Amino acid sequence: MNVTIKDVARAAKVSVATVSRALNGHSNVVEEVRARVQAVADELRYMPHAAARSLSSRRTNTVGVVLPDLHGEFFSELIRGIDQVARERGQYLLVSSYHGNLQEQGAALRAMRGRVDGLLVMSPYLNATGFLADSLPQSLPVVLMNTHLPSSELVSLRIDNYTGAMQMMRHLIECGHRNIAFIAGPEDNFDARERLRGYRDALSAYAPYLAEWILPGNFGEDSGHEAGGQIAAMAKRPDAVFAANDMMALGCLYAFDQHGIQVPEQIALVGFDDIPMARYVHPPLTTMRVDIAELGGKAMRVLLDADAKAASDYVSFVPKLIIRASSAAKIPRRQRSDSS
Amino acid sequence: MNVTIKDVARAAKVSVATVSRALNGHSNVVEEVRARVQAVADELRYMPHAAARSLSSRRTNTVGVVLPDLHGEFFSELIRGIDQVARERGQYLLVSSYHGNLQEQGAALRAMRGRVDGLLVMSPYLNATGFLADSLPQSLPVVLMNTHLPSSELVSLRIDNYTGAMQMMRHLIECGHRNIAFIAGPEDNFDARERLRGYRDALSAYAPYLAEWILPGNFGEDSGHEAGGQIAAMAKRPDAVFAANDMMALGCLYAFDQHGIQVPEQIALVGFDDIPMARYVHPPLTTMRVDIAELGGKAMRVLLDADAKAASDYVSFVPKLIIRASSAAKIPRRQRSDSS
DNA sequence: CTGAAAGCGCTTACAG
């Protein structure tokens, strides 16, 4: 039904081997033949069958990308970085999301054999590491992103969430805030745990006299909204709220808005991630910028070439403090950045 | 290097045919054998080689998705819809972006043969239709999204941008606005042209005494910002600005903010798409909601099953007017919706 | 420089 290499060979009056060599630009084909083959292939609209090619050449020019999710600003940015490098290197992307379902994650990982030359995997769950390790196809190069896989030799790039959270806390304390509440992320999430750890350690390091004040959350906007509502209802409110990610900060901001609480005048509010929306809200959100696209791009590079891997300076990405209006210096503001 | 079906066959003391049948759940395998094969396969951590399987079975369980871009709120939503249906149907997604480069688009399309069972394609360029038609692998089912491909039998789902723009204009006019400027999208973009056409036709239909007022744009936030700056500098400004998409509206809003122009008090501002950010900006943006995820999901369903295709009520998606604060009734506000 | 042939790892009629 479809035109194959045989059809081209017949029409060009050469062997399939020659067609293959001609079309793949091998040097050992005389130019005249090459041109004829190309012309016939074009005329017949021949398109090589990728599965057949992969099977014999053992290359797919495809990278598998297995993520918890495909949408939302975080993953959108991650995919942007991955996609950019993929295009530079002529790689296709086979993407798969598993939505927290480890069964699906395992199935996706297993299904990658014979489809891809390498794998980019993000699995931020703390309790699923054994499962993950079992499902990764051996003999396929793998680069992990923000994934905690103890006792594994795999390369793993990660955001330095701990340092980031420490920096944010230092900023809040320097701004003069004292009672700082933290809206935590999911308990079994690696990033969330590190951010929480940063919050805690910052308190004991910078202000040991201050108490911890932790509200639960799940990284979703709704949970931020809920936490915001709880805070609004409190007799004594914190000076500042540090949400473990921007989406929760946004939800919290919305709750504050509904309750007529002024940010930052009454309560400062900060997030983490610097999603594009962060600078559009009112007031613009102080946050830790995580270069997510960079993380994805770098992971792709490390997967694709040994040089990038040898560099070894790629493992950790320290987020950058982005001060906007929401963090409200109680003491005079010292800097201002990024308003575009 | 990798364990193949032969290894499993040998270890289970059956033929490869039986292994294949056992693992694929064919009924004609006696249970005891099936269990043994499964046990051996598990123990050896056998993973079928997808390319080999595809080559012989002529199925890939993969859908190719070729889009102008992979990131940003629009594509993120589109992918969400596609991904959801993909997961329901056990399909993998091979994604490819071509960033407006038709050469790349052609290459991506051609490379799909043997990798996918069907194709979802978005190509909103008006001038590239011939190119597109030439690159589509014949004999592969294709569903187009927001793509203008004249003289083609292919199914094409589309947002009814024209009707949407008309509705928005009617809203603005009903709000009492008279001088309504339009920030257009790219000239060779299908959606952009339809939205512009809606703007124009609405003017002549609802308010033939009003003049057209069109500023150029390219759907990017920057171009909206630039247009906003121009408007700010005008001696006589419009009552309302209708940006052909939300990103431009956001850029415009930002410019107005910089110039101290109050929205909606001094100028009303509306967009198109209802990206998530639209309701977070200040003031929240009146816009036309396009159910982008629905478009993607439906396209996937139509591609995957004949029933959905037979339904035939899927072709056109009419956007929904979402009134928020930015469109500023000059006459008293009549309704208010969606504030979450 | 070119062709015949083996082989990539599966699935699937075809026999039995």
Place this chain on the structure above:
DNA sequence: CTGAAAGCGCTTACAG
């Protein structure tokens, strides 16, 4: 119910 064999459409040593 099971196996031997052909075949999917390529690529790649191996000869010549």
